[in-house]
Amino acid sequence: MSNKYVFFLGGYDAEMLEIRNTLEERGEWFYDRKLSWGAYLSAYKNEIDGLSADAIPVFIELKLDVTPPKNFKIIDHHDEKTGKDKKTSIEQVADLLGIELNRRQQLISANDKGHIREMRKFCATDEEIVEIRALDRKAQGVTEDDERLAEKSIEEHIEKVTDDAVIVNSLTNKTSPVFDLLYDKYTHIFVFTPDGEMNYSGTGAVVNSLVKRYEEGQKENPSLEFWYGGDLPDYGFFGAKSQINEDDVKEILNAPEKKIISQHIFMFPFRLDTEDTVKELKSKIEKEGWQHKPFDFKFGDPDAAVKYSEYVYFHEYVRKAIFSDGSDDISYYFERAIPDGARIVLHIKDKKSYTLPIHHISLRLFDTKVGILTLELLNYYDYPAVNNIFHINEFGRRIYPQFIDEWEGIEKTKKTFLADKIEFYFGGEPIIEDFRCKDFLQKKLRVASYIAHLLGETLKDKFTPVIDDRMFTVCWYGDDGLSHCLRRKKGNGYEYESSDIWYSLIYVDGSVRGGIANKDMQRELIKQATYGRWAEYGTLYGVSRYSLVCVTDRGDFGYNTIRNHVQRMYYQIAIILLAQRASILKFSDDVSKISGKIESMKGKDEHGELEEIAKKVRDLHSSFIHFVNRLWFTEVTPQEQGIEMYNMAVNNMGLTEQLNELRHEIKELYEFIDMQYEKEINRSFALLDKIAFIFLPIVVVASLLGMNIFSPEDIPFSWYGRIGLPIILTIVAYAVAKSLGRYYRKKRY
Template identity: 30%
Template sequence: MAANKQDLYSYHVFLFPFQWQYCGKDHRDKNFEEKTHLKYFCEQLASYAPKWRRRPLTIESRLIYNEYNYFYDFVRDILYDQDPKNQYGSSDLPSQDDVLAHFEYDIPEDSESYIIQTGGKHYELLIENIFLHLYNTGIGVLSFHLNNREPNQADPESILKINQFGRRLYPPFLALEMNRIGTLQQSLPGLFNEGLKICQYVELPQSIGLSFLEHEDFSHYAEESDFKKGVFRLPSFISGLMGKIPIITRKSDESMYENQIFLNPVLDDRMFVVCWYGNNDIVSNLSKDGKLLMSDGQKFDYLKDEWLYRFAYCDINLSCQNDQMIAKALKDNVNARWGNYGTFFAASRYSFVCLTNELSTLRANYAAFVLNHLQTMYYKIAELCLVQRSCIIRFSDEVSNISALNPAPGNQLAEKVSSLYKQYIRFVNRIYFREVTAQEQGIELYQLLQDNMRIENHVKDLDTEIQELHNYLLMEEQRKQNRVIGRLTIIAAVFLPATLFSGILGMNDLQAAFLDEGNKINSLIFNLAFIATGLVLGIIIAYRHQFVLSKLTRTKN
């Protein structure tokens, strides 16, 4: 069949998960909850990046209805921006209880492109949507939804290169020349430009850009001076979308502005990849006459397919050179429920992909809905798992920051831990789920992603970290209490003779009050006032201690 420019050969979503918080003079001493409230970020988008529009959910198409109806009701709050009404009286500003704010970028033209320039080829993908999801846990996800409609970039190797090069945020490494390795020259300072050139040959594209914004060529990573304050910088194709919002990516720059938003990748130099690819030839190599090929009566051919492994792990070159490991990885990470029909889903920590027949073949067999499922329900499942993983890393980072603090004045440390634990409880109840849908395929794919990202294990580890931090605070509070009790004991020992003497005088004055009209009970009033002052001070100290302990106990429970 002749290629049609309107045919969809592959579909790609690049998701950039990041952590964010308010910083600067006005936010330096605030707790976690205050530094991650959505209101200020949304105000900055409205003022300095007006092409972003907050779009609450409206069920205006069959696709949206099908997607919304796919999930359990209690899961929808984290998947959809459902209710824009809030205490500020504006649909653009979130309320205190909002978990998610969903924004869509106003793309100038329908024909705008996501452009990847490699050393050997130029790839151009039509932009369908650009979404920004902000969560009140200090996490955000920026996603590019892209269509590949070019027949000259529809071959299997081009798909691998689009996924490999198109997801990069910054260089994963600055390579050394082979003849320098093992010599004294391997430690020579500088030469960053040479290392960048090698990296751009094997892992990093020459540039990534949007057709309506400037391109990122990563050239600033060739200068040693750029690394003095940190490594990461927002690539131009992302920073351009953020307009003039005061965003910093290096905490050393915090003093430059009164109010800023600190933004940093949660993972590493890669964006998460969601991809659908249709190719009849590849599928026919894995199945025949509607049945999966059997190599030895026990193993399916797809367990030995090197291209499928590379597709699943977004590798241009095969990153595993062990047949047994390849077979095990594909067995563990490929869902072949519909393998007889030539449909395979695969997941890794950095990708979720789907291989099927070409779209024309799917249409002829009334199975084109598989593409829609990937674009809607399964994309949502992948993003949810990515958000869960990002939240865990974000909370763990906050635990580390709090643990590194010097003893804070007053109850600041206890308040910071209480705020963090409150957000953690929200995460457990509103973001982390054991199951998100009643559909068998959805249950399997959700679990596949959960297992790859080790979400359950990480949640248990995070719970232990927060519990240890809480126990540390209890120990510190007990130590403070012991110091206070010790001081009170010394004070009591010092004033005991005076108190005893005052008591004796009080008894004599009481007797004199009956015998001597002129001396009444003046001394008795003085002694009672002395005793009352001691009682008030004791009550204040006890109340303060009980207040701190009760706050920590509520946090624990």
């Protein structure tokens, strides 16, 4: 117990209630009038007047509307005292008393600073979150009637201002149940109450705009009252005794400078089914809006520095594969001009919609007859929650139904992981893909209409997906709370090693708890796919067959440096990996087709068929050697982190095993062709043997009987010479034929 401090408690919530419990347990001297939010110091005027001279009054979350004693202390974390780097009231009380907060108190503190999002930083379970939020609402005086009215307000009195902003005209003055019900459903939530108050929960940028607006209003009306707090400058809340109209809300939402919350790069690898060379395709697709962009930079270019850094990051032999310059190109790189208002809208069944601006679209064609179409989308402050990131990645990458249910049809797929509808705005009329059954129930695989539109008429019906219904996803996500949570120590390891959230991000699982029901297996999969060199800084990379993801905090280094590395260097590594994977799968498909030709050769003109198949095998082998020498790399960069991440990706994608299997399959084709030629030549020599067997005795007999076309004077041999000469000539002819056969076989193959 401290004999000098006297505590005066402010408005009730879960935090204030826990402060009271702590003071009571320690026997501290305090006054508590069980006030509501927005409490004033004048409520304790009599108690203050009765204080002894040596007492130190501590005012907790009380507005100073009367003159306080000279030796007072204020504990608060609202208004100018708020922010993610400021301590909450309960933390300040703990410091004053020299005690440490337990787990439950830490969660109460986190809840008071940043609601559910802040509790996630402490890796709070769903059960803990439900308990703390219920405690907070009860402490604020929320009744069952208020809970019911909050539900009714959302059902009947919610107005959508933008895609991710709503105004709720609440039927109750208690706003916390409204905010709790709408958490993670909208980014910007305005609640207008019957008593004339306005409350907002959302981004720090909007809170800042509201504060500035009301500060200006106070110059004309000093009695204008408002308050704010939270995890600023990222997220926060704002409240005022007066309301603004819908036009003001829209103006405020459009005013703040937007920062990127996450960036999503979707990559569609495909096989080219055409006899045209990539060089021949180049001139055709340039007529359809694609611009060929050889890699180049020079001093004075605005992006010369970043291009230089990207260029020198890779080994020289790798640069030739990904940075085309117009000479001896392994790949050709194209871009599309992005029109104003270009965006994709993801409509998810029974969930929210996501409108994401299109930042960049590119196409890369490799001379192994594979291509990669890339769409880069940006998520600003509109969708900050981790569930939003799950949904964008999961539903944004799907380009055709993975299955169609026998009873529910495609609706079952849409309830699982297929978007209900995707709107693609790219100048002109929007392209709407609503994934209807009749469009996909056909033998020829069909992809989403906006993908086909981007590839254009030249490649129409000439491309085939080489993976499945999912595009590969490269994603950077900046979130202080998640970064802090995943890096927390847990036993001898880290929180991320068993985190449902981190698993779902790596393996692009649309829900936190879906996809796996074996914790040991989940832990092992996370270990295999996580690059944790910078885990203690809160920076994690995940590499799987489906994705390359990165989570950082929102500091300058994470936002400006790591995000750009993901967008450039690691994206290029993903390009290499997908080109390798797509090429191997294409070669494997070619092997399968040749094997099918061999199977169908039986009973036909085997000689003619063999000629055609042998040519295909030679062409395949030539292309494979070209691929191995120019596009297959054991190392892509001299940078240690790049080396380790590339090796991890190659291992997780199983590329080395696939390459070795392909090499074995091509070798078997060679051996089969060799065996067939050997068989064909042996048949020829068998026939020659039969001819020799028949005619050799005849020749010998004829010689003995004197059937010679030469006169005796022309043959300078005795009688045994006349017999031996035909035999020798026959043997020589046989040997020459045998040698010519071997030479012919080697020459043909």
